[in-house]
Amino acid sequence: MTVLAYDLGASGGRAIAGRLVGRTIELEELHRFPNDPVEVGARLHWDVLRLYHEIKQGLLKAKHAGRTPDSVAIDSWAVDFGLVGRNGELLGNPYHYRDRHTDGVMEKLFEEGMARETIFSRTGIQFLPFNTIYQLAAMKRDRSPLLREASRFLMIPDLLRYFLTGDMHNEFTNATTTQLYNPLRGGWDEELLAGVGADPSWFGPVLQPGADAGRLRASVAAELGVGAIPVVAAAEHDTGSAVVAVPAASRSFAYLICGTWSLMGTETERPVLDERALALNFTNEGGAFGTYRLLKNIMGLWILQETKRQWEREGANYTYPELVALAERAPAFGAWIDPDDARFLQPGDMAERIRGYCRETGQRPPEGPGGLVRCILESLALKYRYVLELTEQVSGKTFDGLHMTGGGIRNELLCRWSANAIGKPVWAGPAEGSAIGNMAVQWIARGELADVWEARAVIRESFPSAVYEPEDREAWEDAYGTFRRVTGLA
Ligand SMILES: C[C@H](O)[C@H](O)[C@@H](O)C(=O)CO
Numbered sequence: 446m447t448v449l450a451y452d453l454g455a456s457g458g459r460a461i462a463g464r465l466v467g468r469t470i471e472l473e474e475l476h477r478f479p480n481d482p483v484e485v486g487a488r489l490h491w492d493v494l495r496l497y498h499e500i501k502q503g504l505l506k507a508k509h510a511g512r513t514p515d516s517v518a519i520d521s522w523a524v525d526f527g528l529v530g531r532n533g534e535l536l537g538n539p540y541h542y543r544d545r546h547t548d549g550v551m552e553k554l555f556e557e558g559m560a561r562e563t564i565f566s567r568t569g570i571q572f573l574p575f576n577t578i579y580q581l582a583a584m585k586r587d588r589s590p591l592l593r594e595a596s597r598f599l600m601i602p603d604l605l606r607y608f609l610t611g612d613m614h615n616e617f618t619n620a621t622t623t624q625l626y627n628p629l630r631g632g633w634d635e636e637l638l639a640g641v642g643a644d645p646s647w648f649g650p651v652l653q654p655g656a657d658a659g660r661l662r663a664s665v666a667a668e669l670g671v672g673a674i675p676v677v678a679a680a681e682h683d684t685g686s687a688v689v690a691v692p693a694a695s696r697s698f699a700y701l702i703c704g705t706w707s708l709m710g711t712e713t714e715r716p717v718l719d720e721r722a723l724a725l726n727f728t729n730e731g732g733a734f735g736t737y738r739l740l741k742n743i744m745g746l747w748i749l750q751e752t753k754r755q756w757e758r759e760g761a762n763y764t765y766p767e768l769v770a771l772a773e774r775a776p777a778f779g780a781w782i783d784p785d786d787a788r789f790l791q792p793g794d795m796a797e798r799i800r801g802y803c804r805e806t807g808q809r810p811p812e813g814p815g816g817l818v819r820c821i822l823e824s825l826a827l828k829y830r831y832v833l834e835l836t837e838q839v840s841g842k843t844f845d846g847l848h849m850t851g852g853g854i855r856n857e858l859l860c861r862w863s864a865n866a867i868g869k870p871v872w873a874g875p876a877e878g879s880a881i882g883n884m885a886v887q888w889i890a891r892g893e894l895a896d897v898w899e900a901r902a903v904i905r906e907s908f909p910s911a912v913y914e915p916e917d918r919e920a921w922e923d924a925y926g927t928f929r930r931v932t933g934l935a
Pocket residue numbers: 454455521522523524542682683684704706708742
């Protein structure tokens with residue numbers, strides 16, 4: 446059985462065909478495409494029609510490769526959405542979560558009486574300034590005409606799936622990232638919706654991962670010359686799919702999903718809504734098959750991606766392997782940043798912001814591209830240590846090591862330094878975690894695999910993890926103490 450997984454990330458997308466041959470997964474990347482946000486005036490948008498075009502290209506390539514799939518499913522980054530009008534048409538291009546229209550909105554809502562404690566107790570979701578709830582509040586503040594015409598709210602995978610099938614559904618794992626979904630009630634939170642001027646009728650019943658989500662509509666099937674291929678609801682939040690694919694063998698495991706963002710946490714059977722989880726700003730995003738993802742967002746390789754883009758704008762073109770080699774040769778433990786300082790969220794001159802952060806914290810700014818990239822990677826590794834310790838505190842579990850998956854594991858230096866920083870083994874793989882998790886849910890839905898644990902066993906056998914054992918323990922232990930002091934991370 447061949448399934449097709451679309452995995453759309455903030456920097457690019459893939460269409461990957463997967464075949465289950467006995468207990469081995471065979472992957473074939475059929476289509477890879479960029480995902481370039483578009484700036485219009487002061488606004489930053491996703492080019493969602495372009496993404497839909499690429500999705501159709503993926504199906505055409507599957508057909509031409511003789512890999513017409515038995516089912517397809519889509520996963521993508523979280524929080525962003527489109528509004529559909531009463532005539533079934535998209536009202537406007539979705540905002541990018543790094544658009545500045547949400548600046549200050551979260552704090553304003555708190556001032557207006559929407560208490561942090563209330564929002565958290567109802568949704569279990571971490572406070573990030575770009576969460577869907579604050580995007581809708583910003584549109585309300587700006588009297589967006591879309592709000593007057595809207596009839597349905599669809600997140601990015603919901604929207605692309607609607608374009609393919611003609612059916613409108615909201616999927617669970619992604620819905621939970623809005624900070625508008627109440628997992629205890631098992632539905633959208635009407636009071637929070639009302640609080641940001643969103644009409645509850647825009648929000649449909651949610652589909653659980655694995656559910657049937659329709660078939661290619663006749664016009665699409667005809668256009669592409671394929672049949673009415675079934676569409677399955679994957680864990681459509683890419684991090685949700687990636688967690689499905691973590692090749693863990695026991696129920697108590699820690700993961701780090703490493704891409705543009707770094708998502709670190711563990712899997713739980715119910716949301717953890719206590720004061721400590723709130724105080725440490727953990728999130729409980731919905732998972733597949735009755736689970737939750739207790740995790741924290743860490744700014745991740747976005748800082749390196751944006752630094753590289755800045756250098757390219759200035760005419761200096763480095764490849765990632767070149768930057769990693771320069772970092773490895775740079776002096777160790779020169780300076781550190783807290784990657785989650787707010788100044789690193791927006792696009793722009795990251796190198797100057799890093800130097801500024803170092804000056805402000807009494808550190809000598811890193812020199813040259815090698816020094817700067819080393820500062821970013823060491824800081825990420827040390828922040829992983831910090832968040833892993835918090836995850837143990839909030840979950841009450843102790844972890845023997847860390848599963849690291851996602852495209853970021855191709856950065857072996859980061860894997861190695863992460864093991865050194867946490868002082869435990871890192872098991873790295875698979876790199877295409879989200880796409881493989883997307884496929885696993887399709888195979889489970891179609892009875893090819895019994896459940897997530899059989900899927901994880903098959904993934905473990907098909908993609909053996911690279912193991913990084915911790916080294917230089919004393920040096921990294923000292924570094925961790927200094928890192929916490931200079932960054933003020935208590
Ligand atoms: C905003 C991010 O998209 C989200 O928090 C993260 O989980 C993600 O989706 C990474 O791709």
